[in-house]
Amino acid sequence: MDPIIAATHLDPYPYYASLRADGGLSFHQGSGLWVASSARAVAAILAHPDCKVRPAHEPVPKAIAQGAAGKVFGQLMRMNEGERQRCPRSAIQPGLELIDAEAVSALVRARLISPSADGLRKAMFMGPVCVVAALLGFSPTEGRATSELTADFVACLSPLSNQAQLDAAHVAAERLGGYFVERLSAGDNQSPLLEGIRQRLADHDTLLANLIGLFSQTYEATAGLIGNALLALIRNPQLKGEMQRDPARVSDLLAEVQRHDPSVQNTRRFVSAPCEIGGASLKPGDAILVLLASANRDPQLNDNPDTLILDRPTRRSFTFGADRHQCPGQALALNIASATLGEILTRNIALDQLAWEYRPSLNGRIPLFTELSEAQP
Template sequence: MTDRAATGGATSTVDELLAHLATPAGRADPYPAYAALREAGPVVRGQDGRVAVLSYADCLSVVRDSRFAHHTQESMGEALGPEWKAHLGLRQMFGSLLTLNPPDHTRLRGLVAGAFTARRVQALRPAVEAQVQALLDAMEDQAVDGDVDFVDAFAFPLPVNVIGELLGVPTADRPQFRAWVRDATQVLEVLTPRVVVKADIAARRIRDQLEALVVERRRRPADDLLTALVQAEQEGVRLSEDELLTTAALLFSAGFETTVGLLGNGLAALDAHPGERARLLADPALTGPAVEELLRYDSPVQTVRRTVAADVEIGGVTVGPGTQVTAYVGAANRDPARFDLPDRLLLDRPGNAPLSFGGGIHFCLGAALARLEAQVAFPALLRRFPGLRVVGPVARRDSLTLRNLTSMRVRLAG
């Protein structure tokens, strides 16, 4: 395994390329760095001992193999110090369903998985279609000289209203979660004192809102997921108050943050590929494969982190217990060994199976719901505004783990 990779006629070390991915420029467009890293091998090791996995086959192994585990509570203490649990922002993220290992993960996932079965998600289609039409109407009303911010007007409100209805979060309370969730999830990217403080504040505000809703659901049950979680706790399922609130916060946050990325990244990709966009507009049967290709082309989740629990060989590299491994699923989705012409957007790409929703026991619970929202949204959007185009400015969240837009100005009619 070499530690040097060619890029644009120059040669950069693996550490230089990994460092570049941690810069604003690298996070804004990580794909050239991914390609350069892949030149050094499907699996590369930095000088600090951390391992980066770039190939599709090896990333698939990382997300499926139980030897690649999330941080244990003990390893979190070693990495962040013994007082890490005193920070609500860290506890709410790293002590949640997102990062737990069995048996706690198995128990908590079993409580909520029933709400996201394919049958139940498909039953939501009429509600999603109605929400999409309402937002398209609102986009016309909000447009100034034909221009509107697509993220504010559509990409954010659609998933936040869908997951809000599912959980039972009141409509008036949903918009304020946007900034809170952004601050809370930043700990997945970097851990600095400033980031942790902001995450603590955001986590407390999220929890305060949910605590009030839990009190209300105990007094007046409703037909929503939050009531189901409350009743499961009351019926003897071993769900503590902290687990209840942490799980509810995760479901609501994850239920819209990644879908915002799918919708924003997807529309930007279609705008940059007018031929593929015209094909989608002309052929509704292309919708399902198109969403898979948009997920592959510019994934809303770019990295998955694990800690090795036992000796394992991956990509020809032997990795020992305690080693931190990052699976760059954004790179895996453009691996030329798995995808022909990986840097091209091909909406009818055969055999498409992007790793954007992870895999194994941590496969995204809301994957079917996110797909449904995108499958309804993109055709409806293009039919309603066939001349829609991006006119800028475009602002992207300064993050690699969660890749999404914070603003994108579009013109509704050409």
Template sequence: MPKLTPITAVTSPDPYPYYADLVAGQPFGFDDAQRMWVAAGAGAVSAVLAEPVLQVRPPAEPVPNGIVGTAAGKVFGRLVRMTDGTLQQRLKQTVVAALGTARPERTAAVAAARTADALKRSASVRELMFGVPAEVVAVLCGLDDDHADEASTLIAEFVGCIPATATVPQQQAAARAAAALTDLLGPALRDRGDGLLAELVRAAHPDTEPAALLANGIGLLSQTFDATAGLIGNTIVTLGRLTDDELRRPDRLPAVVDEVARHDAPIQNTRRFAAGPVTVAGSRLAAGEAVLVVLAAANRDPAANEAPAEFRPDRVDRTVFTFGAGAHACPGRSIASTIAAAVVSELLASGFEPTDLAPPTYLPLANARIPAL
């Protein structure tokens, strides 16, 4: 079996012994093969995520070259998850305030209803994993059912431009999708009725550009895509391995989902880029150097969580790096977890049996761990 790397580990059947070795042997260091720094230990990951000089995009390429000047590039360049600085923080607080108005019980109800409808159409588990979360967020944004379906389809095309491995056809499809999403979400933003888009407007500083709010409305959809799909899928896989049927009860599933987010993280790593020389975790980085931040390894660091290899839904004071930290901590963590628990609960109620699944393979992604169910 080929030796794992911090990238290939994401799709390994069991990357966690490898991650444990990283945490114990080199919690932070330079990987010659990957030609970047790797942060794996909880302390190093915390330090990297808290360091303002380490930014989310390469300084020389704030927007991927293949989408510069397109509708996708204009959206990408305004996303709070893809930018840094004072404006980013102001917009981030706007997004946090808007998401804070989403009631968990409504989110769960919409997710359950959307899942039930999809199951009536004989949707596959994979369609549920990717389609339902985006549909739910679209409904929460204020779109009607038909437009929510359309938004879910378009967001799948838009997110294709985000990975560094995006091809030219993917970037072109993302540009078309971004233009269509802008047209689709624009009325909900302008009408200022009910929903998360209207809440973005209400929470924003008066001089915030409408284009920035609209871009981050699209961002609400895009951020749910891979992360929530992985959270749903990894919860299903975990339930297939557990013998305690009590954990399948609807009232227990939220705790199961929270522990899955730590134990088998849907987002395994992220990256940071040095905007200038900086010392972090005791090492000196030069301007332009990259850091691979292995969130899934930090989740399993004994310094962060006691007996980290054990799956404990009742774990107290759980430390989870999956959703980031600091300026770029994901503001949609609660919504993603609520959607995942509701989708899995509805799927189980339909008679789906996780123990019938074959050992999973994983989609060929560099940072997201999503089983190909």
């Protein structure tokens, strides 16, 4: 195993523990990356001003730099620093914080979730984007269309994507931008969330890019959160009955799953100036693989970290980032996932009849479910 492919390994956590035992921040010869695995090292790197989200020489990946997806990528707040990060964040975060959890639940309940592996896949990937689309004022039909386009767009975020997928991502970026242009020009005030963001973010291109970013961030991270919670129920069958008897416990499960088995296993930082972190001397151009999932399991961060504890009194997690790049949509993602998982449980889907494998990724841990009968030769 190596620290990159660990994200989709059946159980990467013993390997992460071995990395922490090596000091928490060390150079991995095979990948040419510094690897931060301890809570102390991860916290220091996420907070350090000289550890940037993109390398200075390549603010946009070369593979997409000349297309529409690259234009969006280059203006996403999560891919920028300084004012280019703070300005869109300050425009988007206030509205996300005002979204009512019951309103989210009502939007989730309005969608039909079929009791099958295909139904689960749609609930995990398409459903959350449809919820965000509705909050932004789109109709159900438009929500379905934008969720399908988002599925194509997120390919531009993965170095594993082939040229056909990247070409589709460029098309999706253009079409998603078109949907938002139409919604913004409607002037019907159907979405207080969208209207508030528009008023706080004047630059048109930055506005469009980060609205698309809301969809793309929702798509993968929330899908993995829902999927890994389902895996927790499969691995701990007694929890399913507990959730069905007391639906309020679903939120407790999601809160612990995002720490214990997160959908985002790692992120990267790029050193922009000489600095010393955790006793290691880093130089400009160095790349750091930041193992968020390993830090979550560090005994220095959480007691008894390898155990799934729903009533954990002082839960600490790096899953949604930290400091200036902490995800502003954490509460919304957890609310969507909680409502979706609750609806899945009301349909009493036979989880023991599901097979699964992880979606190919270098940083995401997102299970894809199939019917057990289909998975067997």
